Amino acid sequence: MRLSVIGCGYLGAVHAAAMTSLGHDVVGIDVDPAKIASLTAAEPHFYEPGLGPLLAESVATGRLRFSTDIADAAGARVHFLAVGTPQRKDSTAADLTHVDAAFDGLLPHLAAGDLVVGKSTVPVGTAAGLAARLEASGTGAELAWNPEFLREGYAVRDTVEPDRLVYGVTSDRARELLDEVYAHALSLAIPRIVTDFATAELVKVSANAFLATKISFINAMAEIAEATGADVGELADALGHDARIGRRFLNAGVGFGGGCLPKDIRAFAARAEELGRGESLAFLKEVDAINLRRRDRVVTIAQEALGGHVHERRIAVLGLSFKPHSDDVRDSPALDIAVRLKGLGADVRATDPQGIANARLRHPQLTYVEDTRAALQDADLVVLVTEWPEYAGLDPVETGALVAGRQVIDGRGALTSAAWREAGWTYHGMGRG
Numbered sequence: 001m002r003l004s005v006i007g008c009g010y011l012g013a014v015h016a017a018a019m020t021s022l023g024h025d026v027v028g029i030d031v032d033p034a035k036i037a038s039l040t041a042a043e044p045h046f047y048e049p050g051l052g053p054l055l056a057e058s059v060a061t062g063r064l065r066f067s068t069d070i071a072d073a074a075g076a077r078v079h080f081l082a083v084g085t086p087q088r089k090d091s092t093a094a095d096l097t098h099v100d101a102a103f104d105g106l107l108p109h110l111a112a113g114d115l116v117v118g119k120s121t122v123p124v125g126t127a128a129g130l131a132a133r134l135e136a137s138g139t140g141a142e143l144a145w146n147p148e149f150l151r152e153g154y155a156v157r158d159t160v161e162p163d164r165l166v167y168g169v170t171s172d173r174a175r176e177l178l179d180e181v182y183a184h185a186l187s188l189a190i191p192r193i194v195t196d197f198a199t200a201e202l203v204k205v206s207a208n209a210f211l212a213t214k215i216s217f218i219n220a221m222a223e224i225a226e227a228t229g230a231d232v233g234e235l236a237d238a239l240g241h242d243a244r245i246g247r248r249f250l251n252a253g254v255g256f257g258g259g260c261l262p263k264d265i266r267a268f269a270a271r272a273e274e275l276g277r278g279e280s281l282a283f284l285k286e287v288d289a290i291n292l293r294r295r296d297r298v299v300t301i302a303q304e305a306l307g308g309h310v311h312e313r314r315i316a317v318l319g320l321s322f323k324p325h326s327d328d329v330r331d332s333p334a335l336d337i338a339v340r341l342k343g344l345g346a347d348v349r350a351t352d353p354q355g356i357a358n359a360r361l362r363h364p365q366l367t368y369v370e371d372t373r374a375a376l377q378d379a380d381l382v383v384l385v386t387e388w389p390e391y392a393g394l395d396p397v398e399t400g401a402l403v404a405g406r407q408v409i410d411g412r413g414a415l416t417s418a419a420w421r422e423a424g425w426t427y428h429g430m431g432r433g
């Protein structure tokens, strides 16, 4: 089938390449000429494991092309909207400017029978509004909402073989077109939920709200563990054996970040207030507050570890991306912590296997070091804030020979405290001994 994907960022670029690999004929559209140039050259403009080879294969088929011209979407039967929905500058609500611009730009190029499919994460009610505009346009095209649940770092696999497919549709025809797009996933008996627009939109934001709540729950337990001498890691393991709770997303530490969870829970709470149901999601403000407190806590531990203040002390910050296997630093706890320590006068040496370029664009004032050993050299304190395998696997004896002071803050519960202590380190956990 001929498809267009409008917005070729972390979501859209993967979607376009993956859909081509599944046999479709795809045009990817983006307003950013630099992104389109690199995608056309089969070079991803961001780091995502497996995307490079997938993109190269897909471009080589001749069935995947990229363009900055929305007119090139004409002729596709299904058009995916995958543009960003960031947090507004003036409130915590979602900024729908890009969705509106992409939708308005697409309208003149639609033909009767086309299906416009929303993938961006939007406030509930957005699809109904767009469907009404589509109807009024007289193009004869239809709308569907098909939220995306991919995780960065696993985006290729999650796109080709998602946990579930959710279709918000108003006709059998829309469902049939989506079934054709997702024939591969359906052949694997991946669950498909066919529902209305509002439910489809809500599945997405409530899934992220639940995940964020789970992380903040365990981080709240970490705060209690810190006050009582309990160990939040052992607590999480014990809780996780209850199949009703489960162990996943119970990793305590510096909390959640990224381009999704933080802005999505804020936008969801803001939407509830617009709907007159603010009290229903008031708890998400607490989820957000617990999350942000964990960043403060790292800074406090750092100050205490260095005798009250970090001024002019050398601190190696291991990690900048919001999680391993990604170069994404949007709302990254790691980057935020590095910036705060620098703001307090510390001599921060920040490193990350993939995140330095993006971090530098946002915070050129930080000192970035490509090599982990160079970042560790002569450090008075080591702060691990993104659990890349190379940091989790650091040898405490070898690392101890590089630093000036053997003090480590394990912001992700990634290190074996006993081994580090045995090698002469003062190990500072977050809710764990």
Ligand SMILES: NC(=O)c1ccc[n+]([C@@H]2O[C@H](COP(=O)([O-])OP(=O)(O)OC[C@H]3O[C@@H](n4cnc5c(N)ncnc54)[C@H](O)[C@@H]3O)[C@@H](O)[C@H]2O)c1
Pocket: 006, 007, 008, 009, 010, 011, 012, 029, 030, 031, 032, 035, 082, 083, 084, 085, 098, 101, 102, 105, 119, 120, 121, 122, 148, 149, 150, 151, 152, 259, 260
């Ligand atoms: N990143 C993820 O893991 C993920 C997963 C699920 C859902 N989402 C949702 O998907 C959406 C996109 O997220 P993202 O992380 O890919 O964002 P992103 O910022 O990486 O990508 C958005 C892209 O849209 C482009 N764009 C903006 N306006 C445009 C227009 N009018 N026409 C064409 N292109 C335009 C931008 O240049 C950018 O490349 C968001 O709503 C997000 O919440 C993201």
Ligand SMILES: O=c1ccn([C@@H]2O[C@H](COP(=O)(O)OP(=O)(O)O[C@H]3O[C@H](CO)[C@@H](O)[C@H](O)[C@H]3O)[C@@H](O)[C@H]2O)c(=O)[nH]1
Pocket: 121, 148, 149, 150, 151, 152, 153, 208, 211, 215, 248, 249, 250, 251, 252, 253, 254, 255, 256, 257, 258, 259, 260, 261, 264, 322, 323
């Ligand atoms: O036990 C845990 C699990 C995660 N995190 C942090 O939570 C954040 C988000 O992690 P993750 O959910 O794996 O990353 P994303 O790629 O942002 O994916 C989320 O956001 C996407 C965009 O909406 C959704 O599609 C995904 O389903 C949803 O998991 C990261 O900072 C993690 O370090 C923790 O602190 N503890």
